[in-house]
Amino acid sequence: MRAEDVKVCVIRIEGTNCEDEMANAFEMVGAQAEKVHLKQLIGQAPAGFRRSLEDYDVLAFPGGFSAGDYVRAGAIFAARIKAGMGGEVKRFVEEGKPVLGVCNGFQILVELGLLPAIDEVMSDSPTAALYTNDSGRFECRPTVLRNESRGKCAFNSLIPRGKLLAIPSAHAEGKLMSMDPDFVSKLEDNDQIAFRYVRPDGSGADYPWNPNGSPSDIAGICNPAGNVMGMMPHPERVMTRFTHSDWTRGYDSEVGDGRIIFESVMKYLEKK
Amino acid sequence: MTVIEIRIELKKGVADPEGKNTWKTLESLGFEGIRGVRSVKLFEVDLDMPADRAVAAGEEMCRKLLANPVVQSYKVAVR
Numbered sequence: 001m002r003a004e005d006v007k008v009c010v011i012r013i014e015g016t017n018c019e020d021e022m023a024n025a026f027e028m029v030g031a032q033a034e035k036v037h038l039k040q041l042i043g044q045a046p047a048g049f050r051r052s053l054e055d056y057d058v059l060a061f062p063g064g065f066s067a068g069d070y071v072r073a074g075a076i077f078a079a080r081i082k083a084g085m086g087g088e089v090k091r092f093v094e095e096g097k098p099v100l101g102v103c104n105g106f107q108i109l110v111e112l113g114l115l116p117a118i119d120e121v122m123s124d125s126p127t128a129a130l131y132t133n134d135s136g137r138f139e140c141r142p143t144v145l146r147n148e149s150r151g152k153c154a155f156n157s158l159i160p161r162g163k164l165l166a167i168p169s170a171h172a173e174g175k176l177m178s179m180d181p182d183f184v185s186k187l188e189d190n191d192q193i194a195f196r197y198v199r200p201d202g203s204g205a206d207y208p209w210n211p212n213g214s215p216s217d218i219a220g221i222c223n224p225a226g227n228v229m230g231m232m233p234h235p236e237r238v239m240t241r242f243t244h245s246d247w248t249r250g251y252d253s254e255v256g257d258g259r260i261i262f263e264s265v266m267k268y269l270e271k272k
Numbered sequence: 273m274t275v276i277e278i279r280i281e282l283k284k285g286v287a288d289p290e291g292k293n294t295w296k297t298l299e300s301l302g303f304e305g306i307r308g309v310r311s312v313k314l315f316e317v318d319l320d321m322p323a324d325r326a327v328a329a330g331e332e333m334c335r336k337l338l339a340n341p342v343v344q345s346y347k348v349a350v351r
Contacts, residue, residue, distance in 0.1 A: 072340055079337045111340070125335060129342040136289025177286075179342050 001057070001269050003030035009056035010035045013077055017064035018102065018236065025236035026060070029262040033060075038077075042084035053088045057269060058098045061105030063170075063234060073130065073173045074107030081112060089114070090122045096272070098154050098265050099228040103171050106130060106220070106230030115230045116178070117223040118186055129177045130232070134213030140170040141208055142245035143233050145195040145219050152191040152226035154268040155261050164202055165195075165257040166245055167233040169219075174212035174232040176221070184216045194229055195220035227268075235261040273318055274326040275351040278338060280313040286343045316351065323350045 008026040012019045012035055023033035040051045053059065067076035081089060093099060093114060101109040107130045109115040113123035133139055145165045149156035159165070180186065187193050196217040197205040205217045212232070220231025235258030238244055244251045282288050288311055295309035315338060319326040330348035339346045 071338060075337060075340070082336075126340050126342060129340045131286070131343050132289045134287065134289065136293045177342055 001272055003266055003270070004032070006031040006058065006266065006269050007056045008033040008058040008060055009041075009051070009053065010060045010062055011038060011041070012036070012062065013038045013066050013080065015064055015066045015068050016062050016077075016104065018062040018104075018234065019064075021234075021236040022060050022062040022102065025239050025258065025262050026058070028239050029259065029266050031058070031266065038080060038084065041088075053085060053092055056097075058100070058265065059089070059092060060099075061101040061108050062236075063103030063105055066104055066108065069104075072107075072111070074104055074109075074111040077104075077108045078111035081108075086122070093121055093223070093225075093228055096225065096227050098268060100155060100265070101228075101230040102234055102236060103174075103232055106232055107173060109228065109230040110176075114228050115223060116183075116187060116192060116221055117228070118190065118192075121223070121225075127178065127180075128183070130173050131175045131177045132173050133171070133175055133211065135207065135211075138170070138172040139174070139208070139211035141168065141211055142166060143169040143209065143211060143219070144198050144200050144205075145231075145233060146198045146202065148193045148196050149222070149226075150191045152224075153194045153222040153229055154227050155222070155229040155265050156194055157268050158264040159260050162202075164198065164200075165235075165260070166200075166251075167235050167238055167258055168245060169211050169233045171212070171232050174214060176214045176218050184218070187218070187221060190224045191226070192221050192224060193218055194222050195231055195233075234258070273320055274323050276317050276319060276326050276330045277349050277351050278315040278317065278330050278334060279347045279349070280315070280334070280339050280344050281346070282310070282312075283343055283345050326350065 010023045026033040147159040197210040222229040238256035238258035290311040291309040334346040
C-alpha cells in the first residue's frame with residue numbers, strides 16, 4: 001500500500017483535544033488523515049457527513065479529556081464505541097489494521113478492552129486500568145522512552161531496539177494496573193511492552209522520569225498481534241525538531257523524536 | 273419509581289492519592305485527629321421499575337460503565 005493511499009481516521013467526541021496534532025502527524029508522513037466525529041461513524045449525522053470505519057486503514061484515538069473524563073478517564077468514550085460500533089472496531093483490529101491511542105486514547109483502548117487484550121482481541125470488561133498517578137497530580141513534563149519492542153509492534157518497526165526517544169507526557173491517570181500478579185511478565189513474554197520510561201542516560205526511571213508510578217516503568221503497550229498500541233506520552237507533539245524539549249540545547253536531529261513512530265506504522269502498511 | 277444509590281470505592285490495597293491529598297490539606301487547615309480520608313464516588317439513578325430489578329440493573333451499569341473491576345468495587349442499594 002502506498003503512503004498517499006493510507007486513510008487515517010482520527011476519531012473524536014466532545015472533549016478530545018489533540019485531534020489536530022494527531023491528524024497533522026499522519027499527514028506529515030504522507031497519509032491522508034481525517035478528523036471524524038463518533039456520530040459520523042454510527043449513522044447519527046446527515047447523509048453527506050456519514051463515514052464508515054471500514055473505509056479507513058488506521059484508527060487513531062487522540063488525547064484530551066473525552067466526555068470531560070466523567071466516570072473515569074476514557075470510560076464514556078469507550079462505552080459509546082461499544083454501544084455504537086463495537087463489532088466494527090473489533091473487526092478492524094482482527095483484520096490487522098493499526099490502531100493507535102495516545103494519552104486519553106490509551107485510556108480509551110484499555111477501557112474498551114482492546115489493550116492489553118492478553119487472552120482475547122477485545123475483552124467485555126477492562127482487564128487493566130490506567131489509574132491516578134502516584135503523585136496525585138497532573139504531570140506535564142519531558143519524558144524519555146526506550147523502545148522495548150522485540151519486533152511485534154507495528155508502531156515500533158523502524159525504531160532500533162533500545163533506542164531512546166524524548167517524548168513529552170501530560171496526564172493525571174497513567175499508572176498501568178492489573179489484578180494479575182504475573183501481568184508484567186506476561187506482557188514481556190508476549191512482546192507487548194512497546195516503551196518504558198527511562199532516565200536520560202537510559203537507566204531505570206524513578207519519579208519524575210517515570211511520571212506516574214507505572215510498574216516496571218511501562219509507558220506504552222501493544223496487543224499480542226502488535227497492531228494496537230497505546231502510550232501515555234505524546235509522539236504527535238514532537239514531529240519537528242522545534243518542538244523537542246531540548247531543541248535549543250544541543251538537539252541535533254532534523255526531525256522530532258515522535259516522527260519515527262508514525263513512519264513505522266506507514267512502513268507496516270506499505271508491506272500489507 | 274425506585275431510586276438506587278451506586279457507591280464506587282477503590283479496592284483494598286489500591287492507593288488513593290485523592291484521599292491522601294485531601295487528608296494532608298485538611299490537616300494543613302488545622303483539623304486534628306484525622307485517621308484516614310477515602311475518596312468514593314456516588315451515583316443516584318432514578319428507575320421506573322421495582323426494587324429487585326433496579327438493583328440488578330444498577331449492578332449491570334457498574335459492570336458496563338461505572339466501575340473498572342481492576343481498581344474499583346461497587347455497592348448498589350435502594351434508597
